[in-house]
C-alpha cells in the first residue's frame with residue numbers, strides 16, 4: 088500500500104533523509120521510530136505530497152505521491168506534527184470543511200462529520216471554537232479530519248503527543264481500530280506505543296533506517312545481554328563506575344543518581360567480580376540485581392552507538 092524506494096531529501100546541503108526504502112502492506116500498522124531530527128516528519132511530508140523528494144520515489148496504492156499527487160492524496164489521511172487548524176471555525180465547521188476539500192458531498196458528509204466527531208469523543212464540543220480547545224482536544228480533532236474521508240492509508244505524525252494518559256490510551260485504541268481496515272504509518276519516540284500497536288517497527292536514525300523488525304524480534308535481540316543495577320555505600324556512583332569499568336565482560340558502566348548501571352553481553356556473569364572489587368575497596372555493596380532490558384534499550388543502542396563510534400574514531 089505504501090512503497091518507498093531510495094527516498095532522499097536535502098534541505099540545502101543538509102541530507103535529512105538518506106535513500107530510505109520500506110513498505111507497508113494493507114492492514115498493517117507500521118511504527119516509525121526515531122529520536123528528534125531523525126527524519127520522520129520529512130519522510131511523512133513527502134509521502135503526503137507536501138514536498139517533493141530530492142531523489143527516489145514513493146507510491147500510495149500504486150500512485151506516485153509526486154507525479155500523481157491528486158490520486159495519492161485522496162487515499163491518504165494525514166495527522167501532521169502540528170495540526171494547522173483554522174482557529175476561527177468551530178470544530179464541526181472545520182471537519183466539515185476538510186471533508187469537503189477531500190471531495191465529500193452533502194448530505195452524507197454532515198452525517199459522516201457527526202460520526203467521526205463521535206468516534207474521537209468530540210461531538211459534545213462540535214460547536215466550540217477551535218481556538219478554545221485544549222491541545223489534546225485539538226489533537227483529536229486533527230485525527231477526526233484525517234479519517235473523515237475514509238482513506239486507505241493513514242499517516243500519523245506523533246498522534247499521542249501532548250495528550251493526558253487517558254487520552255493517550257483512547258487515541259491508541261482508536262488507531263488500533265482504524266488500523267484494522269487501513270494501512271497506518273505512525274511516528275513516535277514512545278517505545279511502548281509501537282510495541283503495543285505495531286506489527287512492524289522501522290527505526291530511523293540520522294535519516295537512515297537502522298533496524299526493521301517486529302517488536303518481538305527486536306526484543307529478542309537483547310537475549311544474551313544483561314543489565315545490572317548496582318548500589319554501593321561509601322562511594323559515589325562515579326567512583327564506583329571508575330573502579331569496575333575495567334572488569335572483564337563488562338561492556339558499559341553508566342553512573343546514575345543512585346548507583347551505576349552495568350551492561351554486559353558476555354557469557355560470564357560479572358556479578359562476583361563486581362562485588363569482589365567493591366569489597367576490596369572497603370565500600371559497602373547495598374544492592375546488585377539484574378534489570379530487564381526493554382525495547383527502549385535496543386532503541387538507545389541502535390541510535391546512540393553510532394555517535395559513540397564516531398567519537399572513538401576521532402580520538403584514535
Ligand SMILES: Nc1ncnc2c1ncn2[C@@H]1O[C@H](COP(=O)(O)OP(=O)(O)OP(=O)(O)O)[C@@H](O)[C@H]1O
Pocket residue numbers: 098101103121122123124125126127128129130168276
Ligand atoms: N524546512 C527545513 N529546513 C532545513 N532543515 C530542516 C527542515 N525541516 C527539517 N529539517 C532538518 O531535517 C532533519 C530531520 O527533521 P525531521 O523534522 O524530519 O525530524 P523528525 O524525525 O520528525 O524529528 P522530531 O522527532 O523532532 O519530530 C533535522 O535535522 C531537521 O533540523
Ligand SMILES: [Mg+2]
Pocket residue numbers: 127128129168244
Ligand atoms: Mg517530527
